[in-house]
Amino acid sequence: MARSQPTFTCLDCGAVHGKWAGRCDACGAWNSIAEEAPLSAGPAKKSLGSQRGRQVSLSTLNSNEPPPPRSATGLEEVDRVLGGGLVAASAILVGGDPGIGKSTLLLQVAASIAKRGQTCLYVSGEEASAQIRMRAARLGLAEAPVQLAAETNLRDILTTLDAVAPDLAIIDSIQTMWADNVEAAPGSVSQVRAAAHELVTFAKRRGIAVILVGHVTKEGQIAGPRVVEHMVDTVLYFEGERGHQFRILRAVKNRFGPADEIGVFEMTGAGLAEVANPSALFLSDRGRSSPGSAVFAGIEGTRPVLTEIQALVTPSPLGTPRRTVVGLDGGRLSTILAVLEARCGIPFAGLDVFLNVAGGMRVSEPAADLAVAAALLSAREDVALPPDMVIFGEISLSGALRPVSQTENRLKEARKLGFSQAVAPEKSKADGGTGMQVRRMPDLTTFVGEMFAAG
Ligand code: TYD
Ligand code: MG
DSSP, X not given: OOOOSOEEEETTTOOEXXXXXXXXXXXXXXXXXXEEOOSOOXXXXXXXXXXXXXXXXXXXXOOOOOOOOEEOOSOHHHHHHHTSSEETTOEEEEXXXXXXXXXXXXXXXXXXXXXXXXXEEEEESSSOHHHHHHHHHHTTOTTSOOEEEEOOBHHHHXXXXXXXXXXXXXXXXXXXXXXXXXXXXXXXXXXXXXXHHHHHHHHHHHTOEXXXXXXXXXXXXXXXXXXXXXXXXXXXXXXXXXTSSEEEEEXXXXXXXXXXXXXXXXXXXXXXXXXXXXXXXXXXXXXXXXTTEEEEEEEETTEEEEEEEEEEEEEOSSSSOOEEEESSOHHHHHHHHHHHHHHHOOOOTTEEEEEEEGGGOOOOOGGGHHHHHHHHHHHHHTOOOOTTEEEOOEEOTTSBEEOOSOHHHHHHHHHHTTOOEEEEETTSOXXXXXXXXEEEESBHHHHHHHHSTTO
């Protein structure tokens, strides 16, 4: 059935609404809803079922087809996140804040692929070729045989791709592309969707891998990458704090690999450097053990990563004390504070709480709960934790410590970095002779009693 009513789409999250509103119900963003022209304004066409189509050929699940061919990019951290390399005929979206380093990363990927003898076309809608060449020179990649184009007209780009048939095409960015068959401004929901759809179907048909760059937008002027997430095979987000030099490439969707893998980079004067051992990096600027600091032994994808969790607890001058969190979920902090108060009798009322994951890292594992509680208690009691101790465990609402996965990997990583003791949930699996002294505890009350007995 043809739609004749305009629809209203949130530029942040892509949710579709029946009418305009100041705030998107789905993601809570203000001023992000824009009107989208109806898909088909012409006279109602006959329904698809009224005319017979072609019968499609069917196959079974156990075919002997080989797995899709992959080609490594040569950047190990990128390959890890992709699940082993680029898959031909696949579409990848790389989202991130403007200025975080997406173009830099992708130029490095393009150069690396081109140096391996594959054809790579880098299409920029944002920068002139001269600008890209300047960046390449700065990165020491000027000699790489990457094919450059500065263009925004999608029809011309598709024609070029058809003629050149590269192994990889990079489109920087999808928000600057302009399809002349859609009557809307570049960056609008309709344009971004149409351009992404054209590029993805083209990639599938011609067996080309495409990488689309998408800016995450705060102002709601242009459509964010969420609008095209569902069309692509792989969604990667490039994140990091502006003030920090660490950048994390995180897979949030991957049809060809694990979806929780991260790649870690450091932004240097000569581009992004791969960080093979992120734990050492995240802990590198840790001072002597001070109150309010706890080291969490976490797992990111297939790799253990140690991070420092820092807390500051001070008397609050405000009626409603502050709860400020960076790098962790604010809701999780509230839950842990509530459990500490209700199950252990340690109130945080009247106290401002600031919580931070050092180095600009973001932690989403529930296993971080116990390390968060430890940092909070250490700050509140002004007692430093042993400097050679790592902590992990999920806290349930009853105050019990629940076991977490991959205990052995966490302990091994800690051992490797010079830690010698750990606090873990009682029921966690055996540590397999990692050489760590592991203190197993059944619940939060035991933990408080053993670690902060004097407090
Ligand atoms: P860029 O890749 O242009 O970001 P995006 O494409 O995500 O908008 O990165 C821009 C930032 O990276 C800019 O602030 C400068 C910094 N940068 C470096 O620190 N070192 C470098 O070698 C390069 C090329 C950029
Ligand atoms: Mg850019």
